[in-house]
Amino acid sequence: MLNQISLAFKKAKDEKRPALLTYTVAGDSSKKQSLEILKEISNYADILEVGIPHNTPVADGGQIQTSSYRAIKNGIKMNDIFKIVSDFKKSKNSKPVIFMGYYNMIFQYGENNFLKKCKKSGLDGLIVVDLPWPENKIFSNKCKKNSINFIQLLSPTTSNKRLKSITKDSHDMIYYISMLSTTGGKLKVSPKKILVNYNKIKKISPKKNCVIGFGITEKTISNFKNTDGLVVGSQICKEITRSLNNRQNPVINVSKMVSKLRKKIS
Amino acid sequence: MRIKKGIPVIDQGDRLGFWGGKFGGNFVPETLKKPIEDLEIQFNKLKNNKNFIRERDKYFKNWIGTPTRFIKLNNLTKHVGGAQIWSKVVSDANGGAHKIYNATVHCLLAKRSGKKVIIGDTGAGYAGKMLSMAAKKFGLKCKIFMGAKDIKRQQPNVKAMKKNGADVIPVYSGSQTLVDAVSECMRYWVANCDTTAMCVGSTVGPAIFVRICGWSTSQISRELKDQLINEFGEVPRKLKLYNCVGGGSSSFGFWNEFMDYDKKQVEFIGVEAGGPAKSKKHAAPLTYGSKIGILHGAAQYVNQNSDGQIEETESISAGLDYPGISPLHCFLKDAKRARYTAASDEEALKAYQIVTKYENLRPSLEPSHAFSVAIKESKKFSKDTVVIINSCGDAYKDRGILEKKLGKKYVKSN
Incomplete structure (x- = not known):
C-alpha cells in the first residue's frame, strides 16, 4: 500500500502535472485561522507543509520570519501545532501534511515523544532544516520505523558523492533547494539550470519523488511543469501579511492564490 | 566527561564535531x-x-602588536588586601580588543x-x-x-x-x-x-x-605563559584566571595554554552577564542552569523556553548579551575544568568604578564583569595567590552608557 505522500504524487502524475505543495506557518496569524487556511487551500494543494515557527531561523527569509514571529507572538506552542494537524486531518478535504521546522523544537520535545505525537496527529512527513545528512541518520531511521517520511534536502552545493549517499538514505520524497538563498529569495538562477540539476537527481534516483522549492511563485511556477512537485511558501506568507495589513481576510486571499497556482501547472 | 591531555581542546571534538559527545556539531x-x-x-x-x-x-606581531601587556595592579591589590591582582591587557591589541x-x-x-x-x-x-x-x-x-x-x-x-x-x-x-x-x-x-x-x-x-x-584567540594564553615565566620563573603554584564569558572567545583564548595544568594550580573562572539585578532576564546560561539546545548550528546550554524558542537576554554589556555559550565552555563546565558564575549589571559598573579609581586601566563593561568577581574573591585569597583578569576590551566604546549610568566624570579622559 502506498503511503499518503506517494499517493498524492501518483494522483498528480496521473493528471499529468506536478504536485502542488504549499507552506504556511502553524498559528499564523492565529491557531484558528491557520487551520482554516489549511482546510481551504487543501482544495487545490496536494501536500501541505506546515511550518513550525522558530525564533532563530537560519534559513528563512523575511516573509516566513514575519509569519513565524507573528505566530509565536500569538502564543503558539508545539502542542497547539499538533492539535492543528489532527483537527485538519479530521476534516473532509484532508491531505498529507508535512512539518517543516528546526531541530531544537524536536530536541526539546524529545525525539521519541515528538514522533509519537506526530503519528497520533496523523502527520505524514517531516523536514528538518538544520539536521542535514549524515547527522540525521539515526533520527530519519526512527521516522521510517514510525511510518513518517523523513524528507532529505539537496541543494546546488551538494556534491555528487553526497547526492548519491543522501538519496540512498532518503525515503519516498526528496526536496531540491533550487538556488543559494534563504526562503523567499528571488529566482536568481535560470529555470533551465535548475531543471538540469533536478534531472541529475532524477537520474540517480528515478523512483523517489523530487520536489523543487525556493523561488517558486505565481510568476515562475509554470517553468517547472515537468517535475514531480513544486513548493510555494514565502509568497503565501506574504499574502497573509498583505491581507492583514489591508484588513482583508487572509483565508479567502490565500485560497484564491493557491487556486491560481494550481491552474498554472494543470 | 573528560578533557584529554596533550591534545588541543579545539581538536577534541568527535567525527561530527561534538565535544564530550554532545556539545557543538553542525x-x-x-x-x-x-x-x-x-x-x-x-x-x-x-x-x-x-x-x-x-x-x-x-x-x-607587526600589525596587532603582540604581546599585549601583563601588568600588576598594585593599587588595586593594596585596596583589596588579599591575592596579588594582575591584568593581561588584551585591549592593547590593535583595535582595542x-x-x-x-x-x-x-x-x-x-x-x-x-x-x-x-x-x-x-x-x-x-x-x-x-x-x-x-x-x-x-x-x-x-x-x-x-x-x-x-x-x-x-x-x-x-x-x-x-x-x-x-x-x-x-x-x-x-x-x-x-x-x-x-x-x-x-x-x-x-x-x-x-x-x-x-x-x-x-x-x-x-x-x-x-x-x-x-585557535586564534589562544594567542592570549601563549603570551601570558611566557610572561608568567619571565615574571615568576614558573607558572605560579596558585594561579586564578578570571575572564568574562559571552560567546566565550576571549576566555577560551586566555585559558587554552593552561588546560593541562591541575585546576588546583591553575583555576579558570568564567564570569557571565547576570543582567540587571532586578530583572529575571540574563545572559548566563551556565550559571543559571539553562538546558541544552541548538543555537546557530551548535548544541550548547542556551536560554530557551520549554518549547525550544530562544529567550531574550538582557545585559548592560552588548558583548555578553547572548543567550547561548560556546560548546567549548559547555565542555569545560561539564568536565569540571572551569568554574562559572555571573555578575549583574550593577556589579560590573561598580567594578569599573573601582578599577578606574585605583588604576590607569579602563576595562570595557565586558571585562568589568570579570573584575567584579575577581575583586570579591581576591579578598579571601592568600598573598601568594596570583589573580589575573583578562582586560579584553577598552571602555571607549561604552562611553555613552557610562556617562548615562555614572555621570560625565567617568568618561572625561576618554
Missing part, C-alpha cells in the same frame, strides 16, 4: 555543508603549515581561498570593527550584521566600522541584538556562500568556526 542547512567542509579542509591543513603560522605570527585575532585569521583564510567578500556578526561592535579593519588590511569587501539595539548603544564602534569601509547592516528582527545579528549573518551566507566568506565573531556557530576562533 546543525546547518544542506546548502552550508559544502562551504563548511571546504573551510574544515583548509583550516586543518593550514593550522599545521609552517608558512601559514609564520604569516599569522607576522601579522600578529581580542576580536582582532579571529578576524585576522579569517581574513587570511578567505584570501587564500580566493573569496572577495567577508561577512561577520557583531554585538558590542568589536568583532565587527576588527573584521572591518582586517578586511581593509587584506583588501576584502566587508559586511557587518549588527542588531539595531546594539547599533544605538555602541556608536563609537559603528563609526569605526564605517570608517574602515564596511557596510553595517542593521538587523531589526527579534530582540535586535547579537543573537539576531548572528542569525542574519548566517542567512546571508546561505544565500551567498559561493562568493563570500563568513567569520563568526566568537567561539560559537558550527564546529569549524568554534575551532578557528579558539
Whole structure:
C-alpha cells in the first residue's frame, strides 16, 4: 500500500502535472485561522507543509520570519501545532501534511515523544532544516520505523558523492533547494539550470519523488511543469501579511492564490 | 566527561564535531555543508603549515602588536588586601580588543581561498570593527550584521566600522541584538556562500568556526605563559584566571595554554552577564542552569523556553548579551575544568568604578564583569595567590552608557 505522500504524487502524475505543495506557518496569524487556511487551500494543494515557527531561523527569509514571529507572538506552542494537524486531518478535504521546522523544537520535545505525537496527529512527513545528512541518520531511521517520511534536502552545493549517499538514505520524497538563498529569495538562477540539476537527481534516483522549492511563485511556477512537485511558501506568507495589513481576510486571499497556482501547472 | 591531555581542546571534538559527545556539531542547512567542509579542509591543513603560522605570527606581531601587556595592579591589590591582582591587557591589541585575532585569521583564510567578500556578526561592535579593519588590511569587501539595539548603544564602534569601509547592516528582527545579528549573518551566507566568506565573531556557530576562533584567540594564553615565566620563573603554584564569558572567545583564548595544568594550580573562572539585578532576564546560561539546545548550528546550554524558542537576554554589556555559550565552555563546565558564575549589571559598573579609581586601566563593561568577581574573591585569597583578569576590551566604546549610568566624570579622559 502506498503511503499518503506517494499517493498524492501518483494522483498528480496521473493528471499529468506536478504536485502542488504549499507552506504556511502553524498559528499564523492565529491557531484558528491557520487551520482554516489549511482546510481551504487543501482544495487545490496536494501536500501541505506546515511550518513550525522558530525564533532563530537560519534559513528563512523575511516573509516566513514575519509569519513565524507573528505566530509565536500569538502564543503558539508545539502542542497547539499538533492539535492543528489532527483537527485538519479530521476534516473532509484532508491531505498529507508535512512539518517543516528546526531541530531544537524536536530536541526539546524529545525525539521519541515528538514522533509519537506526530503519528497520533496523523502527520505524514517531516523536514528538518538544520539536521542535514549524515547527522540525521539515526533520527530519519526512527521516522521510517514510525511510518513518517523523513524528507532529505539537496541543494546546488551538494556534491555528487553526497547526492548519491543522501538519496540512498532518503525515503519516498526528496526536496531540491533550487538556488543559494534563504526562503523567499528571488529566482536568481535560470529555470533551465535548475531543471538540469533536478534531472541529475532524477537520474540517480528515478523512483523517489523530487520536489523543487525556493523561488517558486505565481510568476515562475509554470517553468517547472515537468517535475514531480513544486513548493510555494514565502509568497503565501506574504499574502497573509498583505491581507492583514489591508484588513482583508487572509483565508479567502490565500485560497484564491493557491487556486491560481494550481491552474498554472494543470 | 573528560578533557584529554596533550591534545588541543579545539581538536577534541568527535567525527561530527561534538565535544564530550554532545556539545557543538553542525546543525546547518544542506546548502552550508559544502562551504563548511571546504573551510574544515583548509583550516586543518593550514593550522599545521609552517608558512601559514609564520604569516599569522607576522601579522600578529607587526600589525596587532603582540604581546599585549601583563601588568600588576598594585593599587588595586593594596585596596583589596588579599591575592596579588594582575591584568593581561588584551585591549592593547590593535583595535582595542581580542576580536582582532579571529578576524585576522579569517581574513587570511578567505584570501587564500580566493573569496572577495567577508561577512561577520557583531554585538558590542568589536568583532565587527576588527573584521572591518582586517578586511581593509587584506583588501576584502566587508559586511557587518549588527542588531539595531546594539547599533544605538555602541556608536563609537559603528563609526569605526564605517570608517574602515564596511557596510553595517542593521538587523531589526527579534530582540535586535547579537543573537539576531548572528542569525542574519548566517542567512546571508546561505544565500551567498559561493562568493563570500563568513567569520563568526566568537567561539560559537558550527564546529569549524568554534575551532578557528579558539585557535586564534589562544594567542592570549601563549603570551601570558611566557610572561608568567619571565615574571615568576614558573607558572605560579596558585594561579586564578578570571575572564568574562559571552560567546566565550576571549576566555577560551586566555585559558587554552593552561588546560593541562591541575585546576588546583591553575583555576579558570568564567564570569557571565547576570543582567540587571532586578530583572529575571540574563545572559548566563551556565550559571543559571539553562538546558541544552541548538543555537546557530551548535548544541550548547542556551536560554530557551520549554518549547525550544530562544529567550531574550538582557545585559548592560552588548558583548555578553547572548543567550547561548560556546560548546567549548559547555565542555569545560561539564568536565569540571572551569568554574562559572555571573555578575549583574550593577556589579560590573561598580567594578569599573573601582578599577578606574585605583588604576590607569579602563576595562570595557565586558571585562568589568570579570573584575567584579575577581575583586570579591581576591579578598579571601592568600598573598601568594596570583589573580589575573583578562582586560579584553577598552571602555571607549561604552562611553555613552557610562556617562548615562555614572555621570560625565567617568568618561572625561576618554
